[in-house]
Amino acid sequence: MSRSPRRDAIRMDADALVRYVVARAADTSVAVATLGPNGRPHLVPLWYVVRDADPAATPPLRLASWTYARSQKAVNLRRDPRATLLVESGRTYDELRGVSLECDVELVTDLAEVTSIGVELATARTPGVAASAVRELVAAQAPKRVGLVFTPTRIVSWDHTKLGGGY
Template sequence: MTLEEIRQYLDEQRRIIVVTIGPDGMPHPVPMNYGIDHAGRIIITTFRKSQKILNLQRDPRATLLVESGDTYHALKSVILYADAEIILDPDRVAENMRHIRSSGLLKIPEGSEMEGQVRASMTKRAVVLFTPFKFVSWDHSKLGEHY
C-alpha cells in the first residue's frame, strides 16, 4: 500500500494489536482501540500500572498490527514499527483520549454529571503516542486473479 492508502486504511479501522517486550524478553501482544492524531501518531489509553506501560518504560519501542479480511482475497494488513511516548498528565490524557475510536466509554461526556468522575479517573490512566518509523503492508484485494 502507498502511504496514503495506509493512512486511509488506518483511519477506517478501530482495533490494533500493540506488541511490547515483556520483562522476560517475550513479546506481549494486546488488542486495543486506537485513534490517530493530526501528526499521524497512533494513540491508545490504558491504566498506568498496566503491563504495556511497564514494558514501554523499560523499552519504548513497539510493533503495531492492524489487519482485516475474512478471505484470502480480502486480507489487508499494516505493521507499524514505532517509538512510544507515555503521557501521564491528566489534562493531556483527557485531550488525547478524544482521538480514540471506541464505544464511547473512554470518552469524557462533556457537560454531563459524570464528567467529574471521569476526570478523576484520569489520574489512573495513561495515553501512549506511537510515532511510526517504518511500515509494512499488504492488500490482497490488489492481486486479482494473480497469486
C-alpha cells in the same frame, strides 16, 4: 537485496495506508506488542485514535491510546519505549489487508493530555456522543492511566485485494 514485484504490487501507498488505518480505528482495535521482562513479546489489543494523519508527511500518521499506568504494557514501555502495532482485516487470502507499524512510544503522564486522549477514544468509539458527555467519566479514570502516542519508524503494508483474486 531486491524486492519482489509481487510485494511491490500489494504495498499500500501513503494515501491508502492512512485511509485504511483511519477507517479501521472506528470498528477495531490495534494489536500492540511490547517486550516483557523476560524478553518475550507481550501482545494486547487496544482501541486507538489516529493523530497527525498526513500522507505527505514522514511518518504519515501517529496513533494514540491509553492504558492503566500499572498495566504490564505500560511497565514494559517504561523500560523499552518501542512497540510493534498491527491493524489487519480479511477473512480469505484475497481479502487480506493490513499495516504493521514499528513505533517509538511516548508515555504521556500530563493529566490534561491523558484526559484528552481518553476523550478522543471515548467519542471515537461512540459516534454521536459529544465530548462533553464523556469528559466527566474519562476525567475520573485519567489519574490512573497514561497516554500512549505511537510514532512509526518503519511501516509495512499489504493489500491482497490488489491482486484481483490471483495468487
